[in-house]
Each structure stands twice: as C-alpha cells, then as structure tokens.
Amino acid sequence: MREFKFLEYNKLAQLLEGIEKPGRYIGNEIGISSKDLEKLRGDMMLVALAFPDIYEVGMPNLGLQILYDIINRHPSFSAERVFAPFKDMEGRLRHKDVLLFSLENRIFLDCFDLIGFSLQHELLYSNVLNMLDLGGIEVRAKERPAGGPIICAGGPAAVNPAPMSRFMDFMVIGDGEVVIIPVLESTARFRAGIIDKDAFLDEISRLDGIYVPSHYKYYYSSSGSIEKIDPPVKVKKALLPDLDSARIVTRPVIPNIKPVHDRYAVEIMRGCGRGCRFCQAGFIYRPVRPRDVKSLIEQALEGLDNTGYDEISFLSLSTSDYKGLERLVKEVSKGAGDERLSVSLPSMRLDSFTVDMAELVHQGRKTGLTFAPEAGSQRMRDIINKNITEKEIMDCIDSAFRKGWDKIKLYFMIGLPGETEEDVLEIAELIKRIAFRARDSMIGQKRKRFSMKVSINVFNPKPFTPFQWASQDEPEKLDKKFRLVLDNTKQKYINISWSDPERSRIECALSRGDDRIADVIEDAWKNGARFDNWTDMFHKQAWYDAFKNNGVEIGYYTSRKYQTRETLPWDIIDIGIKKEVLLSGYRKALRMSGGLE
C-alpha cells in the first residue's frame, strides 16, 4: 500500500491564520470527484491538475474542468487540483516549511505521479516554476530524479513549446482530452516498473500532440538564429475531430469563493473560421467544430440542474457563427422554467443579430455590451482581416442604443503591423464618433450619466498566426501612440484603459522565444517574478535583469521582424495549418499596408 503524505486539517487551519481569502485553499467544493484518500490504492495513478494562477482565475477554466472530469471518471486514475498560492500564502508556506498541496486530499505535490500545468498565457510561466519549487520539485527536468513526479504542460501558451521545454518532461499540443488517458496508461506501466522513464517518453511521443523536449535539440548559428531543430520530425497536434463524441461537463466543481466568471460555462463550438490575422486562438483551435444543438440543450439543462447556477455562458471563439444559437438560448431559457436564468454570450460579432440576441438574453435587463472593432481605420481593419465596416459598427451601435442600452465597452489594438500615425488617430476618431452617436440617441439624465469604457491592448505577434513574423513596437513608440489617442479623446465620459507596453514586450519575447529563453524565465523567477499578468505585481526589472544576465536581447524576440525563411522556434509543431497559408496571409497584409517583409 502506497503512502501519501498530506496536510492534516489542523495544520491547514494554522497555515490559514490571517491569510487573505482562505477559501482559495480549502477545497471541499460541491462537484469534486477525486478518489477518497482511503480509496487511493497502490496502483492508482494520481494526477495534479495545476493551474498557475489564483483559484478565482483558474476555476472557470473549461479545460481544467474537462480534464478533471475525464480523469476522475476512470476507475484507476484520480485527479486533484492545485492553484498558484497568492503571495501571502507563498510566504506562509515558505516560512512554515510546508510543501504546496492539492485541494482535494491536501496531498503534497511531490507525491503525485503526474503534474500537468495549464498554460493559458505566457505571463504565467514564472508561476509554474514557483509552484514546482513550492512543491519541493526541481524546476529543471534533467535535474529531477526518475522516480519523482512527471511534469507536463499544455494549453495555448504551450503551442510554442520551446521557452518552457527545459522544465517539462513532455508538453501537450492541442486537445488534451484526446491524449490524457493513453498518457496515464503509459504512466501506470512506468510506475509499475514495466517500462523505464525513457521508454515511457518514447511510448507517449508516438501519440499525436506529445512533444518530448529531451528528444529534440535546437542548434543555433553564430548570428544567434536557429540553424536547425533536430530531428526534423514534427509533432502533430492532438485533435478531437467530433466534439459531440465527448459530453460536456455536467457536474463541474463549483468554486467555494466567487471566481472571475461565476456561472455554468458550456462550450458550444471549438475553433473559429474568421481568420483575424493577429488572433492565435483563431488558428490553433481549427477546424471549426460546432456541437449538436439538440444534445447541447439537454446537457446544458442537466448541468444547470446539477449545479444550481443561475447564469449560463455559451462559449466559443465566435458565438455569432454558431448556427443554432437562437434555438439554444430560447430552449435553455425555457427549459430552466421560472428559475431566473441569465445567459451570457461572450465573443459576439458586431452586428444587429448580436443586439437582437442580447435583447433576447437580457429580457429587459440592460447590462453592458462589448464591441471589439480592434482598429480605427478601415485600412487597418482590412490589414488585420477583421471583417467589419464602419457602417456595420454604427448600425450596431444605433440598434443597441435604440433598444435601451446605455453602457458599452470597446476593445482596440495598437501597434499593429503597418500602423501609421493616421491609423492611430483614426482610433481616437472612431471612439469619438461612437460616443457622439450613442450620446445623441439619449435624452436628459441618461445623457448626463453616459460613460463609455475603452480598452486598448498592445499587439503581440503570436506563433501560428499570419502575423507571427511581424515586429512589436518598442514601448516608447507605443506610449507615444497611446498618448496620441488620449490627447484626442479628452471628453470626460470616455474612459480609456491600456495594457502596459513593457509587460506586453515580455509577453511577446516569451511567446516567440526559443529554448534559450528558458534560462531567462528561471532567472526572472529567481529575481522574484510572479503573477506577471497582474498590473501591480509585474516586476519589470526582474525580467530585464534576467535577459541581461543571460546575454539575451529582448528586442531580438520582439521588435525584430522574423525572416520568413528563418527556422521558427515552433516550426517543430504541426498545428494543422500550413506555413504557406500563414505566409500568404502575412503577405496580403503587407501588400495592403504598403510594407515589405
């Protein structure tokens, strides 16, 4: 019988004394389905699903809930969750010399057979290292003993596996639900001593979607570029061809404390057919795979019944494109009866259909509407392939305000390829035109109260997009552009927020990095980098020092245009889209902007 070391309840109580939001660390939620400690047999494979952000951010993640459900349905596997402890809890754990533990049975991280990290974006990389360290696990794969936990990672920020490769035994590219069970079967054989670790890694590397870093070597030329990645054997992403072959999670874990999205989330479609050239999700999740509306209605209602949620969210990358949307919303609302259900539809397109749907789901209750024109000028919207005209935007605004909405939020991107001062000014102009149009449609008090939020994000060239080769503007240039927008939108009812260019720069370097970036990540973490996506916790100097100490120039990965003929760090991955297709999109955009490769 295998012994699991775990934290006793009274020890937890001592640990939580004075800790902010202790509900983050208590587990015991409705919906947990891990095996009980008593049932964890010697040959049970124990998996930690690790999310490198705080509980409230991680819990609404659909991937986490899906994998948790699949593993725990299996009779010989059990999954527990672990989130990044916030800074006060990290301090407490280190001070009291307590290892990081899972939520369900409070098992210490170093007792798990397999630990899988969900990488939702690059600014969580430092937290991954921190969690491993808090769990008493060496961060470098090659320094870990073969008998310890196997460490892996997946998610959108793993599609370029190079930056995190030195910390991982393997990485999962694509749909994790396809590979999780075969991987755990191999893990069980490895733990039983039937195969050794090398044989285990060989075995799983034959599956689609498994990248084993130790099987590859990056060679660099004297100029610093990648000479080759050896062997030149691409890893094809794991793909779940038919979403309906897997049920949605109808018994999710219901968070104890209020998460960032407090509702029942249902994935209605995976993939997006739009092809906005900056959007990584739009390419890496292809092909477009809608779920059957009829079975979705049944499952959604079952999930609402099981959870008691009063809000449901239909998720996809482009919800307007889901054919059965109206029927889905109507029938689920009807099926829920007088249970006061609210429906949320994120990622809707800017058109009148959206306003009609919003009207339907809000039934008189007018909360905010969110629109993402992304760029100010038609020229720029054409370059990024955001297929929408100003007339459509204005019609949509008109229709929303005519129907009584008075709160809207706009999303723009700045620093896009080929962007000129004129294009930046056009952002300010479009914001004003929308605001004036909205105000004009209002009367009296309502007009006085009118305010509009605008969020401007920095363009980040991402792997597997047509813009993967494009450069990112330097922070100084971005600051100037942002200033230009601000100076031209002085109206006090226009509230503009903006992402930190320095932070975007680090994000860019991490997302387009090669395996030399691993040393930078490790140093930055040692310099104190944590929760880099949090405005008040981003520690610029920790990163700048780390780049400097390793003789790595940030600009090499950010403000440099990657050559279309150079080997890209993520070329070893076959994401399902030919490089020529991306290149042709890039060239089209360049032609429109009058620029050159």
Next chain:
Amino acid sequence: MEKTIRFRFIKKGEQKYLSHLDMINMMVRALRRAKVKMKYSSGFNPRPRISFSPPIPLGIDSLAEYADVTVTDPVKEKEFLVLLNSELGGRMKLIGAIEVPPGTKNLMSQVDIASYLIRVRGRSEEKTVVLDCMKGCLKDLDLEEAVHDMEIIRSIADRGNILIRLHAFVRALAGRNAKVFKVRGFLECLGTALAGRNMGVESIIKEELFILEKNKKLTPFEVL
C-alpha cells in the same frame, strides 16, 4: 402558498473560511439544486428572498447561523431540512427549520447577542488570571459595553482547559450599549495577553444567537 422558513445551520471546519457572501451563494445554489421554489424580488435584477443572521468573521466555527427564506412551495420544514442537507453534502449542516409567522421582523435587524464559547489552554486554578486578561482586553479595546455578560464554565472533562462563555452584542441597541463586539480584535488581544502567561486560546465557537425581549435572551427559534 407563500411562506417563510427560518433555519439554523452549522458552519465549521473548512466552511468557516467562506465569507458571508460566498456562504450565501453556496446556500442559494443548494436551494436551487434541491428544487425548492424560492420567491424572487421583482425588478430587473431579481434576487431570491433570503436573509441571513449577521456575518460571522472568517475563520470562526459556528453552530448557530440562521437564515429566513421565503418560498412559494408547499414544502414541509422537515422535508426542507432533509433536501437541503442532502444538497450541501455535509459542508454546512441544517439542524432545525421552523415556519415563520407573517409579520416577523427581519433576522438581521432582530438578533442582538451572540454567545461564544472560548477554550483557553491553562489550569483551572488560573481562571481568575484568564478573566482578568479578558477584562483587560475589553477595556483596552473599549469593548466593555459590547459584552452582555461572561462566565467561566466548570467542566471536569476539560482538564487543562478553561471554558468561558461570553455573550456579546452584535448590534448597537439604543440606550443599552453603543458598541458592537469585535471578535477578531478581542481574540488577538487575548492571545497576546495569555501568551505572556504561557497560556493561549485553544478554540472559539459561536454557539448561539439571541434576541433580547424584556431582558430575556430568546433564540431565533424561541422568539417565534
């Protein structure tokens, strides 16, 4: 067919780390899962008609949380209790439910006193020292007015421990007290004072709530 049910529940163990708001959310979702039809407020943002006794600070075990929920359901109190306990799966536990007569005042505004059972690590001959420490803290924190009464409870089973029951005001009552008891601050002070004498607070439990009626302490059930 509309009626209001008052129920008492335990919130301890891991659940003591849930904030008041998170606890409410958990309870409301459990009610929805149990298919108990709650009455909702009207307006654009309908909320179920449910109100709770005053919030307990994070991290303190409670045997005496109360809530009033208005239902449009012929559900019997006993059935209500079983249904809800099954949905809560032992996380919080209902230990009583009574129908509230129409016109009964809101629970939040009605409750006056909370009773806390404080267990101090120390020998029984030191009980006067403990009492002195407690009085000192109340004085330092200007909370003397916030306490209705306190007493040492003898208990043979609790050798090595001193048990104190403290009745404290959870709201300011006109003409009687101007202060509301602050559990956290008091415990912190007491802990420090006792530490100097090699003693310490072992545990604290909120064991009951009372409503003052003609100088008599009545529980939220007794008052009905």
